[in-house]
Amino acid sequence: MTTLDKRAQILLKTLVEHYISDGQPVGSRTLSKCSGLDLSPATVRNVMSDLEEMGFIASPHTSAGRVPTHRGYRFFVDTLLTIKPLQTQEIQRLESELSSPDPQELISSAAGLLSSLTQFAGVVMIPRRKSIAFKHLEFLPLSDTRLLVIIVTSDGNVQNRIIVTDKAYSAAELTQASNFFNANYSGSTFEDVQKKLHEELKQMQSDMNRLMAAALDASSKALDEDRDNVVISGERNLLQVDELSTNVTSLRKLFEIFERRTSLMQLLDNSQRAEGIQIFIGGESGYLPLDECSMVTAPYEANGQIVGTLGVIGPTRMAYERVIPIVDITAKLLSSGLSMK
Structure with a gap:
C-alpha cells in the first residue's frame, strides 16, 4: 500500500472532506486556508501535484x-x-422504528430508515428461507410435454x-x-431431497429421473420467486445527486439492477460472508454499473x-x-x- 507523509495525508483528507461537502473541485488556496498547516499555496500546489501523480486526486478539465x-x-x-457518532435523536428514532414484532415489517422499516437518514437508496437482503419441507407434490398433464x-x-x-x-x-x-x-420424501427439506434423489433414482428409468429432477428444480425456483429477496427504499433519491443524474445511460443501468435485483443479490450475498462494515467504491464491487456509485454494507443476525x-x-461523494x-x-x-422473534 502506498504511504503518504503526514502533510500529504492532511491535505488529502481536507480535500476529500471539502469535495464531499460542496461537490466543487478544491483549489490550493482553499487547502492552504483550511488544512491547519502553515504552508504557502505554492507548497500546497507541489504536494497536490505529487498526490495527482500517485493517482489520489485528479484535475477536471x-x-x-x-x-x-x-x-x-x-x-x-x-x-x-473520522467516524461521526449519530445524534441521540437519530439513535432513538432507529430504536423506536425497529421495534416491530413482525420480522417483515422490521426489514422494510430498516430499508426505509437507511434511505431516510442518508437520502440515498437503502437496501436489505431478506433472509433466505432455509430448510423448507414439502408435504405433497402432484403432476398434472397440460399437453404432451407440458406439465403442471x-x-x-x-x-x-x-x-x-x-x-x-x-x-x-x-x-x-x-x-x-x-x-x-x-412416499419417499414427504416431510423432507428440498436440500435433503436433492442429496437423496441422486442415489435413489438410479433404480428408476432414466426418463423418470429427468422428470424428478425437473420437478425438484421447479419447486426450488417457485419458493425463491415467491418473495422478493431484496427490499429497496429510496432509489429515486439518487436522481437528485448531480453527478449521477447527468449520466443518464449509466443511471438507467443502475435502475435496471434495482429492478432485476440479481446482481444486487450477488453483491449482498458476498458481503454477508465478510465481517463488519464493507465499503465498495466505484467499480470495486464488480456489480454496480456506475463509477460514481459507492455501497456501504453490513451483515445482520x-x-x-x-x-x-x-x-x-449512493454517490462516491x-x-x-x-x-x-x-x-x-x-x-x-x-x-x-x-x-x-
Missing part, C-alpha cells in the same frame, strides 16, 4: 481545482476517515409451476412419479446466525463518516429485533 479519484476515496476511507407441478410445503404454502419435458408421460407414469416422490445484509447505495455509523447501528438494531 474545466477547473483549476482537484477532485478525489477512487484511489483517493479508498485511502481516505481506509486510513483518514403442484407443490404444497409444510408451512401451508402452495405453488404451481409449469415444466416442459422432452417426452410425453402417460397419466400412469405421472401418478407413479407423484406417489414415489410423496438472528439469534447469533448471520442471515442477511443491509446497506446504502457521500459522507462516509455519517453513512457508516447509520449502516452499522441499523444492522445491530435489526439483529436485536429479529433475535427476539
